[in-house]
Amino acid sequence: MSEPDPTLNNADLARAQLREAMAQLASGDRGALERIYQATSAKLFGICLRILGDRGEAEDALQDVYVSLWQRAKNYDPERGSPISWLAVFARNRAVDRLRKGKVRSGAVAVDEAAGIPDRRPLADAVLESSERSARVHHCIGTLEERQQDAIRTAFFEGTTYAELAEKRGVPLGTMKSWVRRGLARLKRCLEE
Amino acid sequence: MTEPELPEREVLAAEYVLGLLDAEARLNARGLMASDAAFAASVAYWEDRLAPLLGAIPPAAPGSDVWERIQAALDQNDLADEPVIEVLALRRRVRQWKIATGFAAAAAVVLAFLALPATRNPGPDALPAQQIATADPLVASIPIGDTPLRLGVTYLPDREEMLVSASGLTADGVHDHELWLVTPGEDAKSLGVVVPGEERRMSVDEALAQRIEAGAELVLTREPLGGAVPGTDAGPMVASGKLQAART
Numbered sequence A: 001m002s003e004p005d006p007t008l009n010n011a012d013l014a015r016a017q018l019r020e021a022m023a024q025l026a027s028g029d030r031g032a033l034e035r036i037y038q039a040t041s042a043k044l045f046g047i048c049l050r051i052l053g054d055r056g057e058a059e060d061a062l063q064d065v066y067v068s069l070w071q072r073a074k075n076y077d078p079e080r081g082s083p084i085s086w087l088a089v090f091a092r093n094r095a096v097d098r099l100r101k102g103k104v105r106s107g108a109v110a111v112d113e114a115a116g117i118p119d120r121r122p123l124a125d126a127v128l129e130s131s132e133r134s135a136r137v138h139h140c141i142g143t144l145e146e147r148q149q150d151a152i153r154t155a156f157f158e159g160t161t162y163a164e165l166a167e168k169r170g171v172p173l174g175t176m177k178s179w180v181r182r183g184l185a186r187l188k189r190c191l192e193e
Numbered sequence B: 001m002t003e004p005e006l007p008e009r010e011v012l013a014a015e016y017v018l019g020l021l022d023a024e025a026r027l028n029a030r031g032l033m034a035s036d037a038a039f040a041a042s043v044a045y046w047e048d049r050l051a052p053l054l055g056a057i058p059p060a061a062p063g064s065d066v067w068e069r070i071q072a073a074l075d076q077n078d079l080a081d082e083p084v085i086e087v088l089a090l091r092r093r094v095r096q097w098k099i100a101t102g103f104a105a106a107a108a109v110v111l112a113f114l115a116l117p118a119t120r121n122p123g124p125d126a127l128p129a130q131q132i133a134t135a136d137p138l139v140a141s142i143p144i145g146d147t148p149l150r151l152g153v154t155y156l157p158d159r160e161e162m163l164v165s166a167s168g169l170t171a172d173g174v175h176d177h178e179l180w181l182v183t184p185g186e187d188a189k190s191l192g193v194v195v196p197g198e199e200r201r202m203s204v205d206e207a208l209a210q211r212i213e214a215g216a217e218l219v220l221t222r223e224p225l226g227g228a229v230p231g232t233d234a235g236p237m238v239a240s241g242k243l244q245a246a247r248t
Helices: A010-025 A030-052 A055-071 A083-100 A123-129 A132-142 A146-158 A162-169 A173-192 B008-018 B023-035 B037-056 B066-080 B088-098 B104-109
Strands: B138-143 B150-156 B161-165 B175-182 B188-194 B199-203 B217-224 B237-242
Touching: A010 A030, A010 A083, A030 A055, A030 A083, A030 A146, A030 B066, A055 A083, A055 B066, A083 B023, A083 B037, A132 A146, A132 A173, A132 B037, A146 A162, A146 A173, A146 B008, A146 B037, A162 A173, A173 B008, B008 B023, B008 B037, B023 B037, B138 B217, B150 B237, B188 B199, B188 B217
Parallel strands: none
Antiparallel strands: B138 B150, B138 B237, B150 B161, B161 B199, B175 B188, B175 B217, B217 B237
16 A cells, blocks of 8 residues: 555545445445445434434434445446535435435424534545535525525425425415525526536 | 526426425436436436535434444345445446456456356366376465455366365355356356355366466356356356466
């Protein structure tokens, strides 16, 4: 093994290690799955917990995520982007699926419970946050009207349906849809700029 | 200010990604992803663009038993159905094996999908014995995946016989493992099905025997019971190695 390139920052290193582990995973390496779990489970659990709002459900979802990952390692194409983003989206999708199965009640979001691990902040986070894309999407969401931002953020972070969102904000369903859709059109235009 | 709305399908893709759809609509969107490439691309677009927002969610420690539960679930899956695993990049790399002389990266591609054109060994009864009495045995010790297990192969040129020790393999009742000789620029040649957990003597016909020399590549694949069906591609490669002169 060669010395790590000193110009690599932690995020680059974490990304490279994760990429390598993902490739090893695809060759049926359980050790690789364990390395991926160690590097990403806190991040992915945070996501599941945020969506599901219940530790037990979030742990079940997390288990589901890694078992599916093992079975479907082939679905990750290393050329499509950063593995941590892919995993984060994957975990969020599984959590929303679980929410839709009706096993848990949405809205019971215990954000405080996801308050983080103070002294061991996973590198995965730095990787997610470091990209230009991150700055772009934050900027673009910031250009939306307040109520558009609120609807889009609430849906994204809590897996809230149109109907739930309309009820929460006390507006007709059609109004909520129209806010969101106009917000999405504007968001897309900004993302493309 | 009014914005022109996005095309309907694109709105649906964004709504799916945001999680706005109810259970039924979400399921329909999934179906559409499978059947409509443009829709799937829209979904990927929104997922990629919105993914960085997930960075804002604070991490949290799952219970310490979750990893154990994952392992238990995997063990159960392995018993039920050994996962067939492939990855695009690896597969591309493996495809180049025919033009590569060395197969040096063999260890890196263990378990990757390998489409070997199958050519059957005509069978053990079709061979006249040929004596090459002075030739030394050739051996190969082939690691199986990342396990400590090895497939032991000993080739006895003077007897045109191969001894294959497969004590590291276990029968799953659904698959057999087949051993192939790989020579540069030619189709892989079957050396026969390996019997899990046993040491087996395999005859090698004369035409094949002439190609077996130090440095010859051996590849083990997973096949349906009874071995690869003639005329079809061989199954996924599970291990590979080289024959070398035995040091006695």
